[in-house]
Amino acid sequence: MPKTIGKGRGKPTPPSAGVLSVTGSLGAEPFQSGGAESYSIKGAGFQPNVALWYNLANPGCCLGSYVITDAAGAFTLTRLTGTPGTYWLRLYSYAVPLVFLTGISFVVE
Numbered sequence: 001m002p003k004t005i006g007k008g009r010g011k012p013t014p015p016s017a018g019v020l021s022v023t024g025s026l027g028a029e030p031f032q033s034g035g036a037e038s039y040s041i042k043g044a045g046f047q048p049n050v051a052l053w054y055n056l057a058n059p060g061c062c063l064g065s066y067v068i069t070d071a072a073g074a075f076t077l078t079r080l081t082g083t084p085g086t087y088w089l090r091l092y093s094y095a096v097p098l099v100f101l102t103g104i105s106f107v108v109e
Contacts, residue, residue, distance in 0.1 A: 059085030
């Protein structure tokens with residue numbers, strides 16, 4: 001169950017924006033397409049033990065889900081590459097309404 005953010009009445013306080021980075025299993029960007037390489041998106045500097053909603057879009061489709069930060073406010077999301085093109089990850093606080101925190105893009109060839 002996602003952790004509720006905020007205190008008492010009023011609007012919830014979103015987690016800090018944090019920082020995102022992306023690395024590939026075979027080296028630097030551009031990454032190899034067609035599942036030939038995995039990529040890891042790492043986040044740091046977020047509130048600890050909270051759920052963060054993400055949208056991951058690539059030229060083939062999109063995915064929406066959530067990650068939960070660890071006790072240090074970090075997370076890692078690892079997936080295989082797919083269709084060549086630009087991939088985007090946008091990260092939001094898991095609150096109603098969603099609040100955009102940060103994003104990152106990278107290239108798969």
